[in-house]
Amino acid sequence: xxxxxxxxxxxxxxxxxxxxxxxxxxxxxxxxxxxxxxxxxxxxxxxxxxxxxxxxxxxxxxxxxxxxxxxxxxxxxxxxxxxxxxxxxxxxxxxxxxxxxxxxxxxxxxxxxxxxxxxxxxxxxxxxxxxxxxxxxxxxxxxxxxxxxxxxxxxxxxxxxxxxxxxxxxxxxxxxxxxxxxxxxxxxxxxxxxxxxxxxxxxxxxxxxxxxxxxxxxxxxxxxxxxxxxxxxxxxxxxxxxxxxxxxxxxxxxxxxxxxxxxxxxxxxxxxxxxxxxxxxxxxxxxxxxxxxxxxxxxxxxxxxxxxxxxxxxxxxxxxxxxxxxxxxxxxxxxxxxxxxxxxxxxxxxxxxxxxxxxxxxxxxxxxxxxxxxxxxxxxxxxxxxxxxxxxxxxxxxxxxxxxxxxxxxxxxxxxxxxxxxxxxxxxxxxxxxxxxxxxxxxxxxxxxxxxxxxxxxxxxxxxxxxxxxxxxxxxxxxxxxxxxxxxxxxxxxxxxxxxxxxxxxxxxxxxxxxxxxxxxxxxxxxxxxxxxxxxxxxxxxxxxxxxxxxxxxxxxxxxxxxxxxxxxxxxxxxxxxxxxxxxxxxxxxxxxxxxxxxxxxxxxxxxxxxxxxxxxxxxxxxxxxxxxxxxxxxxxxxxxxxxxxxxxxxxxxxxxxxxxxxxxxxxxxxxxxxxxx
Numbered sequence: 001x002x003x004x005x006x007x008x009x010x011x012x013x014x015x016x017x018x019x020x021x022x023x024x025x026x027x028x029x030x031x032x033x034x035x036x037x038x039x040x041x042x043x044x045x046x047x048x049x050x051x052x053x054x055x056x057x058x059x060x061x062x063x064x065x066x067x068x069x070x071x072x073x074x075x076x077x078x079x080x081x082x083x084x085x086x087x088x089x090x091x092x093x094x095x096x097x098x099x100x101x102x103x104x105x106x107x108x109x110x111x112x113x114x115x116x117x118x119x120x121x122x123x124x125x126x127x128x129x130x131x132x133x134x135x136x137x138x139x140x141x142x143x144x145x146x147x148x149x150x151x152x153x154x155x156x157x158x159x160x161x162x163x164x165x166x167x168x169x170x171x172x173x174x175x176x177x178x179x180x181x182x183x184x185x186x187x188x189x190x191x192x193x194x195x196x197x198x199x200x201x202x203x204x205x206x207x208x209x210x211x212x213x214x215x216x217x218x219x220x221x222x223x224x225x226x227x228x229x230x231x232x233x234x235x236x237x238x239x240x241x242x243x244x245x246x247x248x249x250x251x252x253x254x255x256x257x258x259x260x261x262x263x264x265x266x267x268x269x270x271x272x273x274x275x276x277x278x279x280x281x282x283x284x285x286x287x288x289x290x291x292x293x294x295x296x297x298x299x300x301x302x303x304x305x306x307x308x309x310x311x312x313x314x315x316x317x318x319x320x321x322x323x324x325x326x327x328x329x330x331x332x333x334x335x336x337x338x339x340x341x342x343x344x345x346x347x348x349x350x351x352x353x354x355x356x357x358x359x360x361x362x363x364x365x366x367x368x369x370x371x372x373x374x375x376x377x378x379x380x381x382x383x384x385x386x387x388x389x390x391x392x393x394x395x396x397x398x399x400x401x402x403x404x405x406x407x408x409x410x411x412x413x414x415x416x417x418x419x420x421x422x423x424x425x426x427x428x429x430x431x432x433x434x435x436x437x438x439x440x441x442x443x444x445x446x447x448x449x450x451x452x453x454x455x456x457x458x459x460x461x462x463x464x465x466x467x468x469x470x471x472x473x474x475x476x477x478x479x480x481x482x483x484x485x486x487x488x489x490x491x492x493x494x495x496x497x498x499x500x501x502x503x504x505x506x507x508x509x510x511x512x513x514x515x516x517x518x519x520x521x522x523x524x525x526x527x528x529x530x531x532x533x534x535x536x537x538x539x540x541x542x543x544x545x546x547x548x549x550x551x552x553x554x555x556x557x558x559x560x561x562x563x564x565x566x567x568x569x570x571x572x573x574x575x576x577x578x579x580x581x582x583x584x585x586x587x588x589x590x591x592x593x594x595x596x597x598x599x600x601x602x603x604x605x606x607x608x609x610x611x612x613x614x615x616x617x618x619x620x621x622x623x624x625x626x627x628x629x630x631x632x633x634x635x636x637x638x639x640x641x642x643x644x645x646x647x648x649x650x651x652x653x654x655x656x657x658x659x660x661x662x663x664x665x666x667x668x669x670x671x672x673x674x675x676x677x678x
Contacts, residue, residue, distance in 0.1 A: 102221060105260065109134035111171060111222040112161075112232050112258040116141050118169075118214035119160035120254075130192045130242060130251055132216075137268065137517070138257035142240050144192070149252055154234040157254070164212070165229050171222035172210040181206035184215055192242065193217050231265040232258040235272075241407065278515035280568035281411040287573045287630065290412065290564075299409040299416035301561065306581035309610070310567075311560050313579050315397055317676070318421050318446070318557050325442060327395040327423060332375035334399045338365040343534060344374045349503045353402045368401035373553060376424040377535050385539040390549065391431050395423035397560065412565035413520065419560040425552040426537070432550050436486040436508075436525055439554040443510055443523040446557045451570055451678050452522065457492055458509040459483055460500035479527035480506040486525075504530035507553075515569040522562065526553040574631040574653060578673040585627045586613045586648075589620050589639035596643035600636055600662055607670040628653055634669060 113132035116139070120127050124145055132141030176184065178197065185193040196217055197206060207219045211226065223229065234256040242248040259265040276282070284290045289307035296302060303311060319329055338357045341347040346354065350370060357365040369375065376394045385392065397419050404416050427435050447455065461480055483506055487494050494508070501507060507526035511519050528551040531537075541547045557563055567575065577583050584604055588597040594615065601611045614623045620637070627635050636648040648665050651657045660668075 106134050107221055108223060108229065108260060109139040109258045110220075111226075112229050112256065113139040113141050114171070114209065114211055114214065114216055114218070114222065115161050115164060115226055115229055115232075116157070116234070116254060116256060117143075117216065118164055118211050119157050121214055122164075123157060123160055126189075128190055128192055129216075131196075138235070138255060140253050140255045142242070142251040142253045144242075144249060144251050149237060151237055154237070154254070158232075158234045161229075161232070161234075165226045167212075168225050168227040169212045170225050171220075173220055173222075174208050174210060176206050176208055178204045178206055181208060181217070184208075185217075188215065229258065231260065231262045232256055233265060233269065239407070244405075246405070275515045275517075278569040278572050279411075280413075280515075280565040283568050283573045284411070287568075289568065297416070298406050299404055299414070301412055301415060301417075307564070309581035310575065310579050311564060314557075314560060314563065317449070319395075319397070321442070321445065322393075322395050322423070322556075325393075325438070326391075327393040329395050330376070330379055332372065332379070332396060332398060334369055334401065335366045336369055336375065338367045340374045340378075341367055341370075344371075344377075344531060345503065345534065346370060346374075353404070355401055355403050369398075370400055370402050372396055372398040372400065372420065372422045373424055373531060373551075374535075376422075377531060377537065377551075380424075380426050380537060381535065385426070385549075387428060387539055387541050387547075390539060391425050391427035391435050393423055393425045395421075398422050400559075412561040413514065413518075415561050418562070421555055421557040421560070421563075423554045423556070425554060426532075426539075426549045427552065428539070428541075428547070429550055432482055432527065432552070433486055433489075435552050436482060436527065437490060439525045439552060439556065440486060440490060440492070440508065442554075443525070443556040446523075447510070449676055449678075450557075450563075450567065451576075452512055452566065455510050455512040455522070457487060457494035458497045458500065458511050458521075459487070459494045460497040460507045460509050462501040462506065463498050475529040476506065479529060482527050483508050483525065504528050505553075512566060514566060520562065522558040522566065524553065524555045527551075528553055572631075574633075576676065576678045577633040577669065578676045580631070580633050581610060582612050582630065582632050583610045583669060583673065584612075584634045584636055585623075585632050586611060586636045586638065587620060587623045587627070588613070588615075589637065593638045593640065593643050597638050600638060600648060603662060603666055604636075604669070607666055609666075609669060609673065624651065634665075636665065 110133065113134060117129050117132055120141070120143055121129065124143075126146055128144040130142035130144070132139065178201065181197055181201075182194060185197070193216075201217075206217065209216050209218045209220060209222060234254060236255050238253045238255065240251050240253040242251055257265070257268055259268060284307070287306065288304050289310070290301045290303050292298065292301055323329065335358075338347060341354070347367075354370050355368045357367045359365050375398070376396070379394055380392065399417065400420050401417050404414055408414055409416070423439075425435050425439070446452075459480070462476060484494075487508065497509065500509070505526050505528040507524050509521040510523035512522045513519050532548050532551050537549055537551070538546045539549050567579070584601075586597045586600050586604075588594050594613075597613045597615075601613050604611045614627070616623065618626075624635060624637075631653055633653055635651040637651060638648055642648055642659075646662050648660055648662055649657065650660050650665055
């Protein structure tokens with residue numbers, strides 16, 4: 001698609017093996033192919049409860065008032081930054097990015113990661129430690145214990161952390177010579193730290209921190225003492241490959257969270273409890289919506305009947321609206337000649353996320369497509385286009401295939417095969433602004449109908465690493481200016497994301513959050529001057545000359561997989577009636593009412609409603625409980641009285657009950673579905 005193929009070098013120090021959120025500058029979204037990041041919202045001196053996500057109540061306070069900021073900042077190591085120890089090669093995100101922040105909460109979490117490592121090395125003297133950065137809402141540290149540990153070991157580690165915290169051990173910064181640092185870590189048998197010194201430190205000076213006997217390769221800053229660490233909790237254990245290499249040792253990653261006050265920690269733990277209830281992986285299994293089976297493969301979800309029904313309704317809604325707005329829907333194959341992706345630039349600039357080509361004896365090379373754009377370009381080129389044909393909006397819900405490392409796969413949020421709501425608009429330069437605004441408006445419409453309420457705009461621009469990007473400075477300025485002007489003309493605010501652009505142009509990203517507050521891109525709008533040039537696209541202008549069209553990549557609803565994962569968590573499985581796989585369950589009180597129950601179901605089905613009759617030999621209350629567990633919007637309970645009067649006893653999933661005529665009930669549900677009410 002409209003893939004914001006962001007080609008930053010892959011620099012993750014470790015690859016997560018278990019299902020854990022990616023951190024730092026990872027790739028985010030199927031549409032724009034780049035990672036989830038959590039961006040906490042902080043508001044001065046008040047509690048903000050966000051709508052649409054579970055338990056974001058914990059965004060209370062955050063001690064962001066000036067007095068608290070002063071108090072916390074005073075506890076931070078105030079040394080001047082050390083510039084003498086330099087690190088080559090854009091060090092790994094987990095190692096470098098966390099080393100430079102003076103944000104009090106960031107520093108506190110970094111210090112708590114050191115506290116964790118100090119406790120581990122006391123309890124497990126043979127343990128080797130890797131890296132331990134702060135991350136949004138917490139921290140982690142990677143260890144090689146030489147044997148497996150589990151979450152049952154965390155209470156003892158946390159207890160030792162609290163003892164060390166009470167001992168008031170200072171965080172002491174030192175700058176050692178390379179030789180001294182090597183000797184110190186050799187003495188401690190810390191092979192991973194020795195590798196980092198060899199690979200990442202230039203010059204003869206190495207910045208380290210001591211906390212009691214614990215020594216770490218680190219540039220800080222830190223709090224002054226372990227006694228400043230009062231509100232922390234260890235959360236879980238996961239696996240992680242050292243330096244993201246599946247051929248390297250698998251370490252054990254301990255995650256934790258740390259806050260400035262016990263109240264904030266308590267609020268956060270309540271949030272996690274609520275978020276766990278909304279986790280789409282758990283709900284997807286409980287409600288039998290989708291599954292993953294190792295025999296098929298990781299990151300290749302199987303849509304079960306109820307999940308497939310919801311997806312079908314989503315696709316109908318999306319396609320019908322796009323057709324109404326002048327889009328031309330097409331179907332294109334999942335494979336193409338590798339040369340097509342060489343011409344587009346994907347093979348060169350996105351190859352690490354593409355599957356190996358299928359090579360045949362005659363030299364033919366076929367590739368599973370990672371994107372849809374080249375296919376849509378070929379359709380555009382199938383005829384000579386006139387300015388009268390433009391804008392030409394080619395759309396598809398197309399299957400895309402990406403090779404994602406197994407450790408980065410998360411439920412439906414990050415997968416290896418997905419269906420993308422994708423479109424490519426070919427227009428004249430004069431039409432560009434209206435087309436960008438139209439794409440934004442469509443994404444907003446989808447968000448309103450589907451209940452995506454908490455989102456923000458990011459204008460994703462390129463950085464200064466020129467080899468990652470196609471095109472000239474003028475083209476990038478023009479494209480970025482068009483996107484900014486479109487947002488501003490619609491009264492929308494946005495933040496700038498430097499380095500987040502696709503390799504062929506800037507983009508507008510619609511950033512949303514899941515139940516765990518991981519931020520991801522759900523929709524994109526991108527302006528592209530590069531692919532029209534690479535494919536030599538033309539149209540006949542009004543004066544008869546051949547001109548180059550502008551191309552807009554647009555993913556208004558995102559991938560079906562990621563959208564579905566959001567909706568599962570947004571509604572906790574209680575989908576709006578128009579989306580729910582079973583809109584009504586008819587429950588006869590006894591077998592004597594089966595004929596009337598079938599009559600009720602027949603009438604509802606005649607209105608194109610999805611209906612089940614519960615014929616099981618179970619008690620009525622058991623049937624009601626089962627329908628409530630499935631979060632079915634309506635139960636139509638029928639006994640002898642209802643059958644005689646042609647009524648139904650209507651019970652909704654909230655427990656409200658009312659007696660209604662069959663016709664009134666049928667009309668009410670049909671209207672609710674037709675209007676797509678939430």
